[in-house]
Amino acid sequence: MRRRSPPRRRRAGEEEDAHPSPDRLSALPDALLRRVMSSHKAWEVVRTCVLSRRWRHLWASAPCVDLRLRPGCPDGDTTPEEFARFARSLFRRRDASAPVDTLRLRSSDVDGAFDEDDAKSWIRTAVKRRARVIHLIGHRDGLAALEHAAFVSRHLRILKLSYARLDDNLLTQLSSRCPSLEEMDLKDCLISGSEISSSSLKTLAMVKCNMFWGLTITAPNLVLLRCVKPIGQAPSFNNLGSIVAGTIILDDYCFSDDFEDFSKDGLDETTDDDSDDGNKWRPKTGAGYGFGLPQKRHRPSGYKDAIDYGSDIESDDNQANTYEYSEIASDFDGSGYNDVGHSSTKDGNLWAHGENSGCSDSKISGGHNIIHSLSNATSLELLADAGEVILTRELKSCPSFSNLKTLCLGEWSMAADFDRLLLFLQCSPNLEKLFLELKLSFNVRKAMELGVKPNGRSFACKHLRMVKIKCSKDDVRVHKLARLFKANGVSVEKIFVRRTGSTYLRGKKTMKDLARHELEFWGDKFWGDG
Template sequence: MATRRDGGRRREGLTAEENSGGDWLSTLPDEILHNVLSFLPAHEAVRTCLLSRRWRNLWRSAPVLRIRHRWVGVERFNKFVNNLLLLRDPVPLDELEFQTYTYWPTKMPRPCIYEVKYAELWIRHALMCKARVLRVLVQSEHLAPLELSMPLISKHLTTLQLRSVKLDNHALDFSNCPVLEDLQMNCLEDLELESCKISTDKMVSQSLKHLCVTRCNFEMSTRISVPGLISLRLDDNYGSIPLLESMPLLVTASVKFGTFSWGCWKCIYHPGTCVRCDGDPDGDGGVKCKFFRGLSNAANLELVAEAGMCILKQDLTWCPHIQQTLLLDGWVVGHNFHALGCFLQQTPILEKLTLQLCKGHEDVVEIEESSSSMGQLVRFENLERVEVGCLRNDEWVQKVFKILNTCGVSPDKITIQSEKFRDQADD
């Protein structure tokens, strides 16, 4: 009998040969097995409890949860996530990612919206578990996105990613997230989904270093106050153009204005009278905040837009002082040559200039009339390379070449690529 008890103890051990006949994976430390579980969706990680006694409770202390909506209905999905979080061990959570959706069933006799009604509760639970990374990825098909109004409070959160989420004043005040460094708000480009909606007059963070806002809807002129920002990307957003406060540490900025972007209407029709954009005209020391002013310290800047310069023409006096690389789309060059002059006057130490021209011969007359002012522009001492991309127009190419020569740019530093030249090369 003693021998049989000893044999039973050996079978309950963790040695591969004795316990599972060659299950070497189960002999690994918990840290490695937790790392394996971190790559699995949460419902698959839970199913590993059926593998063996060794795996029975490992999922309860996994530091990463990736919750994916793979259920027949929202009710079952809500029940699974609630039970998952309740049964999990009270240990720190490194990352929570949940992908879900709200949708409008087309076969319902009358409108009925299925919602993930516990989203804020799940987020609050993750923050209480000291989550460092939080990803809320919603697919909202033809409906309003998931609304979040709760303030985020965490001393551990460093990365936040949001998709198809509507945020108000409380949700975009990150004053209580002192170590938050990376914020991403976006929408999937290849799906017909609702974008993130920013419905607040101010976004605040003293710690944020990287901000990426892509295909989002600014429902009002949101003032962005992120003085520690290093990189900024605003890509193809629509609605009101945000107002940028000073960002003295900014290194790289990429901005693409969408077709349906607009600036402050009061500034467009009555420049200099908007207290919000220009501060108090009587000089009470109010914070001044315009778009280009916030980019004034960027070393590398890329500006692209599908709309005209009328959006930001009132802001040209605050063109950025670019130090290394500058890319300007045709909306700057083709529609208003004075705008290009404003940029060039602020970039005497520029190293690389790229011009992407979207207009052809219809703008040549305007450039020819403006070329007399080129003598007022600075001469580039450090400029190493100029790249110009334009349409197939010989006269247009010659005008641009002449303008750059006026700025002191030698011909050997200029590369002009037009559709005509590319077509000839292909032939």
């Protein structure tokens, strides 16, 4: 009989051998593991094959292939050296029966890891593998040129393009040869085609897209629309009868001949890691919305003002700045206004209509039917600077917004004794929530003094339960608005005010910053030339 050896005695301080913990991650279902893989870059997913036998072939059927390289900033030592060769091998070795549900890539790599022909080949392969989602990112200095034939697919459902060129051929293919296309997201694109016409499209986003040639959109089943700061021209719309929510943000400066997009200066391409969650259709109201000249131009770097203006200049996005109107009603006594309702000051009308970007009505085209097309919406945002041309032109024949429950209007609707605001309220009998963004010109000397005579200016919004006004601390129009609402049966308990910093002080600081910036610039130039 074999003698059993005695158990080994543990040395002092030596811990008892622990049982190996079970691999709970590998115990998860294949479908869930593939979903986890979809949140990683393709080369990271492939490397999971060495974890265990369980993981050896999972990568070959991962539903998402993410080939995005950050321009000029490779992902450390993890990126394959011969990237194009890696990508070709990846598609070749994938499970032939597994569809490429999602493809994310750039049109080319600035460091030469792959070129545009490689990217086009990968798109064709993904479309053949029944891709439902394609997210392509070009470059600011070299827009992606797309092969229209590559996008012919009955499976394609979501198309996201950034820094890409869309001509008539491509738009025709997307409109007529992609019967399942439901969502199109375009950012910083050059749209040289004349029409987007699709009966399947349900959501459409166009952010800072160049449309100098004009564009008409026909989408009878469109539910969600977001058009932010179009450049050159605003799109025109036909047959949006199913629309539920719409956001239109316009800046006349983008339609001028000398427009230059300063917001891109010194910034990485923001579309590289776009959020794919469901909140993208609820952007922060007014986010990325510039009034007139881009804000960046008025914020020179390298200079810190010696005067600390504190919170009277900058705004805080916290609850402390939001008040019930009754809390601030005593800040205004109504003096300085005559019975007619106009300011008794000499310069009251100097800035009563705000400040636009210098574009005249004759120079701005497009945007036809932009308001009428949204008449069936339940939620609507129309944001623009004072003096905006297109919305003012289209509002001359205001439709009835019988379904409208939530409305957000910008500074453009505040001019002329709030006539445009009143017109919207008169045409929106079922309105429940109203958001108003008041924006004074940054260089005014004091708050705008504009009286409002409520008599004869009536509206009936019996379901209106909240009015929220965002304005600067020194904008007295908020009190005139409160008076107007109160005269039409809206109690002050339903009116809330979110105050931002003082326009007057912010304007003074801006002018000081600009003056100091000019001195520094010309001083450096003088000493440099010397």
